[in-house]
Amino acid sequence: MRTSSTFSAVRTTCCGRRSNALRQPGCLPSTCRPSLGRFLHVLALACSARSILEIGTLGGYSTIWLARALPVDGRLLSLEVEPRHAAVARENLAHAGLGDRVEVRVGAALGVLKDLRDNGADPYDMVFIDADKPAYTEHLDAALQLSRPGTLIVADNVVRGGKVTLGAADDEAVVGIQRFNAALAADPRVTAAVIQQVGVKGHDGMAIAVVRATGPRKRGQDEALRR
Ligand code: DHB
Ligand code: MG
Numbered sequence: 001m002r003t004s005s006t007f008s009a010v011r012t013t014c015c016g017r018r019s020n021a022l023r024q025p026g027c028l029p030s031t032c033r034p035s036l037g038r039f040l041h042v043l044a045l046a047c048s049a050r051s052i053l054e055i056g057t058l059g060g061y062s063t064i065w066l067a068r069a070l071p072v073d074g075r076l077l078s079l080e081v082e083p084r085h086a087a088v089a090r091e092n093l094a095h096a097g098l099g100d101r102v103e104v105r106v107g108a109a110l111g112v113l114k115d116l117r118d119n120g121a122d123p124y125d126m127v128f129i130d131a132d133k134p135a136y137t138e139h140l141d142a143a144l145q146l147s148r149p150g151t152l153i154v155a156d157n158v159v160r161g162g163k164v165t166l167g168a169a170d171d172e173a174v175v176g177i178q179r180f181n182a183a184l185a186a187d188p189r190v191t192a193a194v195i196q197q198v199g200v201k202g203h204d205g206m207a208i209a210v211v212r213a214t215g216p217r218k219r220g221q222d223e224a225l226r227r
Contacts, residue, residue: 036062036156037062039197040062044066044069044126049070050070050071050125051075051125052124053127054127055079055127055129055143056080056132057078057089060088063104064093066126067096075101076103079112079113080106086106089104110142124143126152128155133177136155136176137179140180148211149213152209153207154208155184158180158205160177164178180207188212190212193209
């Protein structure tokens with residue numbers, strides 16, 4: 001349960017700007033901790049993202065951090081399965097002055113992702129996966145089909161207090177993340193690393209993956225990597 005002082009901290013630290021974006025009645029608890037919101041913001045800036053796809057909106061907290069890293073003509077599409085969450089997120093985004101840059105689309109993510117691909121959507125510069133954990137591997141696969149070499153794919157909650165390292169688990173979220181981490185590590189289409197993070201929600205972490213160029217690496221690229 002979030003306290004009003006937590007909301008106050010969120011308001012005053014969101015991208016270093018004062019914002020009432022997350023204060024409305026009916027505000028949903030965020031799945032994303034403040035320091036991690038800022039981390040996402042920095043990642044979006046680091047890859048000069050002009051288009052971002054977010055899988056899992058909830059109340060729009062990480063959406064706001066990501067969208068504030070976009071240029072004014074940048075775009076973010078966020079997918080949310082629960083219409084009530086989407087409504088709250090849209091309100092929060094409007095309060096943050098980001099309504100013009102962000103679309104929150106309601107629907108089951110895998111279906112929406114398939115529609116995007118079938119309709120020839122341009123590849124995204126950055127994808128943030130933060131939806132239901134059992135389907136993370138399928139979300140990764142769909143994200144890769146909406147990517148180009150260099151796209152940054154970030155996935156939240158891949159450490160889960162270290163439970164992902166303890167072998168067979170009962171928790172379907174842990175099992176889903178174990179499957180995701182194994183798939184990510186084995187996938188030749190990406191180079192990935194996991195960072196562990198400790199914040200107000202405890203010990204967790206994010207996977208950060210860069211989509212690789214297809215075909216053999218150029219000589220200069222290999223030399224740059226060895227340096
Ligand atoms: C929780 C945190 C998350 O980042 C998430 O995506 C889902 C749930 C949690 O702390 O419950
Ligand atoms: Mg999360």
